[in-house]
């Protein structure tokens with residue numbers, strides 16, 4: 001039986017060890033121990049862990065919206081898709097969000113449709129301009145939205161030298177009736193878990209941070225989220241957060257933390273999903289003080305800060321998307337009667353230590 005009592009609905013960000021990728025982006029953040037591969041998918045151990053963690057999520061007695069992240073490209077892995085599809089059929093699952101480069105959607109969404117409940121599939125589709133033509137990228141994202149009714153967000157990454165590509169992406173997304181998100185590109189060489197200097201992590205902020213922020217906003221980044229991002233990176237003292245109540249992070253080995261920043265700091269590990277009898281007990285209080293100090297740089301995490309202004313309407317089936325205003329959504333629907341555009345009623349609540 002699915003528990004509907006508060007928090008009742010929980011969001012989980014799980015990073016699995018799936019590694020195979022068909023792209024070779026120079027700035028890929030899946031590096032070192034967590035490197036993607038152009039040859040191999042995953043070790044037997046990682047795959048076995050993945051299957052157990054997904055089974056555990058599927059058996060929770062509460063509703064779950066999950067961002068199922070990978071080190072590689074999820075649509076390059078048939079076994080990964082099979083498990084994600086199975087998860088989407090479970091009654092306690094509100095949505096399964098996949099982070100993809102978009103290149104294989106036309107070929108492989110069919111598997112999710114055949115084996116799963118594709119109405120619950122949410123896609124965060126990031127554009128990598130050196131690897132795929134824009135027209136094909138947009139056509140694939142549009143196919144997912146219109147043919148299958150998936151919740152689709154087209155995502156761009158802003159680096160110092162790609163302004164025109166971001167402009168082109170934003171225009172093409174708008175013309176196609178697709179949601180557009182712009183994130184700041186991260187430097188993959190930032191040491192794991194450091195997160196002290198924004199300028200060190202984010203190349204567009206290296207010279208004059210204020211200029212970089214203005215530029216990002218001009219090109220389509222969400223101003224309030226950028227502001228929240230900066231504040232969460234710099235100083236968390238006295239901040240209240242709902243992570244640990246309605247949101248959790250699960251790492252590759254199955255370790256559970258309040259959020260990914262706590263994982264990076266190895267702070268207050270809650271337990272391990274793979275340990276027999278492990279039970280997740282969400283904090284009773286909706287808001288508790290953050291003890292990380294600073295460095296909360298992943299959107300999945302910092303969207304749970306109380307200082308974030310609440311948005312109207314049902315929360316979206318995504319751990320990264322924040323609707324700016326209802327009129328934008330209505331405009332998309334008007335333009336094309338976008339199937340599935342706002343059909344995913346998702347849990348309340350709220351880019352990685354292991355992947356970003």
Ligand code: SF4
Nearest residue numbers: 241259261290296301
């Ligand atoms: S503010 Fe960030 S680091 Fe602190 S508990 Fe919330 S999600 Fe974690």
